[in-house]
Amino acid sequence: MSAATALLRAARPLHFAKNLLAFAPLVxxxxAGESERLAAAAIAFVCLCLVASAGYLANDLADREGDRADPxxxxxxxxxxxxxVRGALVACAVAAASGLALAWTTLxxxxxxxxxxxxxxxLVYSFALKRVVGLDVLALVxxxxxxxxxxGAAAGVPVSDWLWSLAAALFASLALLKRALALRAARERGLDALPRRGYRxxxxxxxxxxxxxxxxATVVVLALYLRSDTMVRLYGSGSGSASPLAWLACVIVGGWLARMWHVARAGRMGGDPVLFALRDPASLVAGAALVGLGVALSG
Incomplete structure (x- = not known):
């Protein structure tokens, strides 16, 4: 493998999908049909990808000794x-500076x-918080x-309390799922604790x-979100409440989360639930169903 290919892989391009959250408030x-706002969200996405890569490289530098002992x-x-180490340091600095410069000059x-x-x-997570039980999950959320x-700030679209509450519950579950996967893997290796973590x-x-x-809690918040004034305005049925079809979102999200935890407990998931979902046919079907539901409700 060439040095350039190895460096690109270390930047975790597959994880860029997580930064698609930048488009969520607009969509x-x-x-999303407003070109200037869409362009601003796209720039925010690029900036997040750059600084995230810088963070991944810094994490690999900090953990390189411990990583060598992990299978x-x-x-x-x-x-x-x-x-x-020098190449990673330079790439980390360039990615961080590029992302911040682009953000400050265009957003x-x-x-x-x-x-x-x-x-x-x-950076704080990589060098400190990931070793503290509970704080690591809060940092990931x-x-x-x-x-x-x-x-949302880039596109000039405010993030509602309902939306960030829903996202917080969802990603708390996924962050804890990631820790559960790591603990199961440690148990299978005969370890008593996670290396370089506070978990046993x-x-x-x-x-x-x-x-x-x-x-x-994710499903409960989603159900309450569907009853909010914003959702009634966007997806109302004319009777002062959200369309009955909208409630299928609770079924889809709840079913998907239940399956994710079931698959993890069955030992059929890798180390990152989000990356697993991007490759999992059932998760992709659930995502497509949510998109289709949104289109149907908007029509």
Whole structure:
């Protein structure tokens, strides 16, 4: 593998899909057809991809010694020696500077500050917070919310309390699912605790319980969201409430989350639930169903 290919892989391009959250406020507000706002959200997406790559490279640099002892993470570019420490440092600095410069020169100040905060939190997470039980999950949820708010600020579309509450519950469940997967893998390797983390294998049951509760909370918040004035205005049936068809969203999201936890417990999921969902046919069908439902309700 060439050094350039290894460096590109270390930048985690597959994870860029997480930054599509930047478009969510615009799409859900039915304003994606406004070209200037769409362009601004697209720039925010690019900025987030750049600073996220910088964060991934910094994380690999910080964890390179520990990663070499992990059966999965030892394949990461820096740990495997495919990317030099100097090369990773330079690429990290260039990606961070490029993302921040692009944000500050093209986006509203609030959006640029949110993207800067995203990078800062990523670095704090990599070097400190991921070792603290509970705070690591809160940091991961905050990173998802910063993507959401940065996209909204860039496009000039406010993020409603309902939307960020829904996103917080959803990504809390997925973050806890990720920790549960890591704990299950550690247990299978005969370990008592996660290396470089504050979790012990004995925490697995509690992590799974809280994660499932977060999944339930996601469906509850979504149901309440569908009853909000905003949703009634966008998807109303003319009777002062959201269209009955809209309630299928609760069934789809609830069913998908239930399946994700079931697949994880069955040992058929990798280390990242979001990346798994991007390759999982059932998850893709659920996503397509939600998109189709949105189109049908908007028509």
């Amino acid at each position: 859900l507000a039915h304003r 999965v993470r030892r394949a990461r570019g820096v740990a495997a020696g495919e990317v030099s 509203p100040g609030e959006a640029a500050r949110l993207i800067g905060n995203y990078l800062l939190l990523t 905050a990173l998802y919310l910063l993507r959401l708010f940065a996209g 294998v004995a925490h697995l049951a509690a992590v799974e319980r809280v994660g499932v509760l977060a999944a339930v």
